[in-house]
Amino acid sequence: xxxxxxxxxxxxxxxxxxxSACSSLEVIEVERWVEVFLGFGGGGGDDxxxxxxxxxxxxxxxxxxxxxxxETSSEAFGRISDCGRRIVxxxxxxxxxxxxxGFPLDALRVFQLMMAGSxxxxxxxxxxxxxSACxxxxxxxxxxxxxxxxxTKGCKSxxxxxxxxxxxxxxxxxxxGSLDRAKExxxxxxxxxVVSFNAMIMGLAINGEGKEALRLFSQMEKFGVHPNGGTLxxxxxxxxxxxxxxxxxxxxxxxxxxxxxxLKLEHYACYVDLxxxxxxxxxxxxxxxxxxxEPNGLVWGALLGGCLVHSKVDLxxxxxxxxxxxxxxxxxxxxxxxxxxxxxxxxxxxxxLRGLMREKEVRKQPxxxxxxxxGVVHEFLVGSTFHPELxxxxxxxxxx
Numbered sequence: 001x002x003x004x005x006x007x008x009x010x011x012x013x014x015x016x017x018x019x020s021a022c023s024s025l026e027v028i029e030v031e032r033w034v035e036v037f038l039g040f041g042g043g044g045g046d047d048x049x050x051x052x053x054x055x056x057x058x059x060x061x062x063x064x065x066x067x068x069x070x071e072t073s074s075e076a077f078g079r080i081s082d083c084g085r086r087i088v089x090x091x092x093x094x095x096x097x098x099x100x101x102g103f104p105l106d107a108l109r110v111f112q113l114m115m116a117g118s119x120x121x122x123x124x125x126x127x128x129x130x131x132s133a134c135x136x137x138x139x140x141x142x143x144x145x146x147x148x149x150x151x152t153k154g155c156k157s158x159x160x161x162x163x164x165x166x167x168x169x170x171x172x173x174x175x176x177g178s179l180d181r182a183k184e185x186x187x188x189x190x191x192x193x194v195v196s197f198n199a200m201i202m203g204l205a206i207n208g209e210g211k212e213a214l215r216l217f218s219q220m221e222k223f224g225v226h227p228n229g230g231t232l233x234x235x236x237x238x239x240x241x242x243x244x245x246x247x248x249x250x251x252x253x254x255x256x257x258x259x260x261x262x263l264k265l266e267h268y269a270c271y272v273d274l275x276x277x278x279x280x281x282x283x284x285x286x287x288x289x290x291x292x293x294e295p296n297g298l299v300w301g302a303l304l305g306g307c308l309v310h311s312k313v314d315l316x317x318x319x320x321x322x323x324x325x326x327x328x329x330x331x332x333x334x335x336x337x338x339x340x341x342x343x344x345x346x347x348x349x350x351x352x353l354r355g356l357m358r359e360k361e362v363r364k365q366p367x368x369x370x371x372x373x374x375g376v377v378h379e380f381l382v383g384s385t386f387h388p389e390l391x392x393x394x395x396x397x398x399x400x
Contacts, residue, residue, distance in 0.1 A: 054084025058093055065097025073097050086119045088126060095129045104133035108142065122149075124158070124165045131168040140176035143169075147181075160190045167196045174203025194225050201234040210242025229261050236270040240277065248274045269298035276306020281315065297327030304336050308343075316340045331362050 057076045064073035077094045084090060091114045098107035111130045114120045122130075127146055134143040147169060150158055159166045166189050173182035186192070186200045197220055204213035217235050220227055227235075232255050239248030252271045255261045268291055275284035284303055288295050300323040307316035320337035327333055334357050341349040357363075 054080045054090070058084070058090045061090065061093040061097060065093070065101060068101065070097065070101055070103065085117070088120060088123055091120060092123075092125050092129065095126065095133070099129050099132045099136070102136075104136040107133040108137075108139070121153075124154075124162055128164055128168040131172040135172040135175040138176050140173075140178055143172045143176060159185060160188050163189065163191060163193055163196055167199045170196065170199040170203055174199070174206060177207065179203060179207045179209070192223060192225065194220075194228055194231060197223075197225055198228075198230045198234050201231065201238060205234055205238035205241050208241060210238040210244050213238035213242075214244070214247060227259055227261070229264060229267070232259065232261055233266055233270060236267065236274065240270060240274045243278065245274060245278055245280075265293065265296050265298060268295070269302045272299055273302035273305065276303055277309065279306070279310050281306050281310055281312050285315070295322075295326070297323055297330055297333065300326060301332065301336070304333075308336065308339060311343075313340060313344055317344075328360060329362055331357070334362060 057079045060076040061073050061080075064070075064076060074094070077090060080090050091110065094110050095107045095114075098104070098110065107129065111122075111126070111133075114122065114126070127150065130146060131143055134140070134146075150165070159169065166185055169185045170182045173179070173185065182200065182203045186196065189196060197216070201213045201216055204210070204216065213235065217227070217231070217238075220231070232251065235251055236248055239245070239251065248271065252263075252267070255263055255267065268287065272284045272287055275281075275287065281303070284306060288299060288303055291299070300319055304316060304319045304323055306312075307319055317337075317340050320333065320340050323333035324337060334353060338350050338353055341347075341353065
C-alpha cells in the first residue's frame with residue numbers, strides 16, 4: 001500500500017507477490033481488503049497515477065473472484081487500461097477467477113483475447129490455469145496447442161523442470177482421454193513430487209487403469225515420495241473404478257496404521273462407494289455407522305447409489321431421507337429420493353417431495369456437455385434449444 005501512496009510502479013514480480021498473499025486470505029478478510037483497495041482508487045479516482053490504478057484493479061479482479069463475485073471481478077478487469085494489460089498479471093487474474101469458479105469457457109475466451117494481442121506473452125501461471133479450463137471441458141485441441149507453444153516458445157526443457165506446469169499437462173491429458181501423452185509428460189519429469197504422482201495415479205484411475213495405478217503407487221517409496229491424503233483418495237478411486245475391492249479395502253485399512261494419514265469424509269465416501277457399488281451394501285452401511293465424524297452428503301450419496309443399483313429399496317428410502325437432511329439445498333438428494341419413490345410406485349410421495357423442493361427453492365442443476373468443432377468449444381444444456389447452431393449439429397449427427 002505504501003507503493004500506491006507514493007505512486008511507485010509495481011513490477012510483475014511485485015504483483016505476483018501481492019496476488020500470492022491474496023490467495024491465502026479467508027473470505028471474511030477478502031471483504032475488508034476489497035474496501036481498502038477501493039478506497040485507494042480502484043473505483044476510479046484521480047488522485048493516483050494510472051499504472052497504480054491498474055495494479056489496484058488487478059488485485060480487485062482476484063479478490064472479487066475469491067469472494068465469488070464474478071461479474072464484479074470482470075468489471076474490475078474492464079477498468080484496466082490498455083497499457084495496464086500489456087503485462088501478464090491482469091490476464092492471469094481474470095483467467096484464474098473464471099477457472100476457480102467453474103466457468104472454463106469464459107477462461108478460454110479471455111485467453112484467446114490475450115493471445116490476440118501483440119504484447120502479451122503467457123507465462124507458466126497462465127498455462128496452468130488454461131490447462132485446468134481445458135481439462136474441465138475436455139478440450140484436447142487447445143491443450144495440445146499449448147503443449148506445442150511451450151516446446152517452441154517456452155524455455156528449453158521447461159516441462160521436465162517445472163512440476164506445476166507438467167502436472168497441469170498430466171491432468172489435462174488424462175481428463176481429455178489422452179492417457180499415453182499424460183504418461184509421456186510424467187516420464188520426462190526430472191523431479192516428481194507427491195502432487196505429480198497424485199495426478200498420474202488419478203489419470204490412470206479415471207481411464208480404467210486401476211492395476212497400473214496401484215503399481216505406480218507402490219513405486220512412490222522408491223522415489224522417496226511419501227503419500228498424502230490426496231494420494232490415498234486417488235488410489236481408492238482407482239480401485240473403485242476398476243472393481244478392485246480387496247485392494248481398496250486393504251489400502252483403506254492401512255491408511256492410519258501404515259501411512260499415518262487421518263481419514264477424512266472424502267475417503268469414507270470413496271470407500272463406501274467401493275463397497276456399495278459391488279453389492280456389499282450392508283458392509284458399507286456398517287462403515288457409515290462406525291464413522292467417528294458425522295457423514296455428509298457425499299457419504300450418504302455413495303451409499304444411496306449402491307442401494308438403488310442393487311434394489312435395496314427399503315434401505316434406500318431411509319438413506320435418501322438422511323441425504324436430504326444433511327444437504328437440503330442439493331437437488332441430487334431429492335432426485336434420488338424421487339427415484340426410490342418411483343420404483344415403489346409411491347406417486348403421492350413424489351408430489352409431496354416436489355412441493356418440499358419448491359418450498360425450499362431447490363432447483364435441479366441442468367446437466368451440460370461440451371463438444372469442440374473446428375477449435376471452438378460449444379456448450380449444450382439438457383433440454384435447452386437456445387444454441388444458435390443446434391439444428392446444424394443435430395442434422396450432422398443424424399446423418400453420421
